[in-house]
Amino acid sequence: MTSSPTSAPASAALLERASSVIPGGVNSPVRAFRAVGGTPRFIREAQGPWLTDVDGRRYVDLLCSWGPMILGHAHPDVLAAVRSAADKGFSFGTPSENEVLLAEEIVNRIAPLEQVRLVSSGTEATMSAVRLARGVTGRAVIVKFAGCYHGHVDALLAAAGSGVATLALPDSAGVPAEMTADTIVLPYNDIAALEAVFAARGHEIAAVITEAAAGNMGVVPPAPGFTAALRRITREHGALLISDEVMTGFRCGRAGWFGLEGEAGYAGGAPDLFTFGKVMGGGFPAAAFGGTAEVMSHLAPLGPVYQAGTLSGNPVATAAGLATLKGCTDELYPRLEATAHAIADAASAALSGEGVAHTVQWAGSMFSIFFRDQPVTNYDDAREQDTAAYGRFFHSMLDAGVHLPPSAFEAWFVSGSHDEEAIGVVLDALPAAARAAAQGS
Ligand SMILES: *Cc1c(COP(=O)(O)O)cnc(C)c1O
Numbered sequence: 231m232t233s234s235p236t237s238a239p240a241s242a243a244l245l246e247r248a249s250s251v252i253p254g255g256v257n258s259p260v261r262a263f264r265a266v267g268g269t270p271r272f273i274r275e276a277q278g279p280w281l282t283d284v285d286g287r288r289y290v291d292l293l294c295s296w297g298p299m300i301l302g303h304a305h306p307d308v309l310a311a312v313r314s315a316a317d318k319g320f321s322f323g324t325p326s327e328n329e330v331l332l333a334e335e336i337v338n339r340i341a342p343l344e345q346v347r348l349v350s351s352g353t354e355a356t357m358s359a360v361r362l363a364r365g366v367t368g369r370a371v372i373v374k375f376a377g378c379y380h381g382h383v384d385a386l387l388a389a390a391g392s393g394v395a396t397l398a399l400p401d402s403a404g405v406p407a408e409m410t411a412d413t414i415v416l417p418y419n420d421i422a423a424l425e426a427v428f429a430a431r432g433h434e435i436a437a438v439i440t441e442a443a444a445g446n447m448g449v450v451p452p453a454p455g456f457t458a459a460l461r462r463i464t465r466e467h468g469a470l471l472i473s474d475e476v477m478t479g480f481r482c483g484r485a486g487w488f489g490l491e492g493e494a495g496y497a498g499g500a501p502d503l504f505t506f507g508k509v510m511g512g513g514f515p516a517a518a519f520g521g522t523a524e525v526m527s528h529l530a531p532l533g534p535v536y537q538a539g540t541l542s543g544n545p546v547a548t549a550a551g552l553a554t555l556k557g558c559t560d561e562l563y564p565r566l567e568a569t570a571h572a573i574a575d576a577a578s579a580a581l582s583g584e585g586v587a588h589t590v591q592w593a594g595s596m597f598s599i600f601f602r603d604q605p606v607t608n609y610d611d612a613r614e615q616d617t618a619a620y621g622r623f624f625h626s627m628l629d630a631g632v633h634l635p636p637s638a639f640e641a642w643f644v645s646g647s648h649d650e651e652a653i654g655v656v657l658d659a660l661p662a663a664a665r666a667a668a669q670g671s
Pocket of ligand 1: 350351352353354356379380381382441445446474475476477507508517
């Protein structure tokens with residue numbers, strides 16, 4: 231069952247207007263609900279764990295802006311910081327103090343991290359990290375993993391390589407094959423494939439970029455030993471390791487996924503470069519990439535690798551990010567995990583009760599429910615799920631006032647503001663959604 235436009239008339243009307251001036255009516259494709267069908271909800275306002283759409287309906291938000299809203303919407307401390315910063319002007323085009331404070335807050339959370347450069351989106355962070363890795367090593371080839379998303383960078387929009395170390399073909403029109411010719415795509419969690427590609431081409435490889443724990447094919451954490459193998463093999467061949475923590479950073483724990491695995495998980499080392507975004511912007515456009523002072527010294531104005539941004543380190547965005555990270559305390563993470571487990575356990579019980587095949591996978595408090603009964607370790611596994619069942623489940627939840635991610639290949643996110651009332655609405659919606667998932671179309 232997909233909701234008809236009449237169940238969301240104001241959203242449907244806005245979508246129609248939007249579609250004449252914005253391609254597909256949306257400014258980021260997944261928002262269009264193509265994977266689940268139906269009318270995307272235009273949100274008028276959000277408070278704590280609640281979204282209110284333009285028809286006046288309320289939803290418990292399990293999307294949290296795809297991760298950033300870790301404290302909940304319009305959190306009073308963040309709001310106060312944003313207002314105070316905005317009172318003093320919006321952008322200076324000069325250095326300002328908030329940038330220093332945010333950089334210090336990030337660097338202080340992750341022991342091996344010494345410097346960060348602030349940018350405005352996760353895409354910019356990964357694009358810049360790749361350029362820096364190529365500049366530092368003087369090599370061109372980048373290894374990425376199928377199903378890992380690193381923003382819409384040309385060289386990283388290749389995920390469809392079938393088999394091992396095939397020439398990566400671009401996933402998007404408008405990306406010339408030359409842009410991905412130096413990209414090698416391997417299956418996630420496959421150490422043997424990594425060993426093989428490094429044995430053959432190690433001297434050409436500038437970097438391996440990986441999601442610290444994958445969250446963009448649904449949640450697929452690294453298998454035990456995978457992270458350590460990445461660190462060991464890259465080091466043996468003089469390649470850099472770029473850990474993309476745009477989603478996991480400050481979300482899986484106060485030091486992101488790195489904090490959960492620790493240096494031991496990284497074979498006693500650390501990634502050479504990290505990328506961050508989402509949570510560190512607190513809902514505003516702020517992101518970062520960083521590493522040791524030595525690696526970062528290759529960036530302009532110190533070194534020859536150019537990178538810049540008119541709005542980088544924006545005073546309002548950095549104020550929001552700083553206030554959000556200040557709220558990301560040691561007490562927050564157990565609370566997020568408890569909330570996420572209450573929801574995931576109940577969802578799993580409801581689905582089991584209806585005989586719906588599913589698997590729940592975790593990275594900190596991030597989780598997703600795959601509609602298949604086997605564990606998912608890579609993108610091929612993730613694609614073998616019943617996406618139609620997810621669509622029915624999604625729409626039943628939406629009709630009951632719960633906004634899930636509109637795709638089976640995404641993580642579910644909770645916030646510190648999800649209280650008993652919000653969790654109760656989710657739990658109440660689950661039995662009918664599980665029945666809908668079981669029913670077939
Ligand atoms: C969201 C995301 C990006 C891209 O960030 P944008 O701010 O959307 O450009 C990059 N990497 C990962 C792991 C992400 O989850």
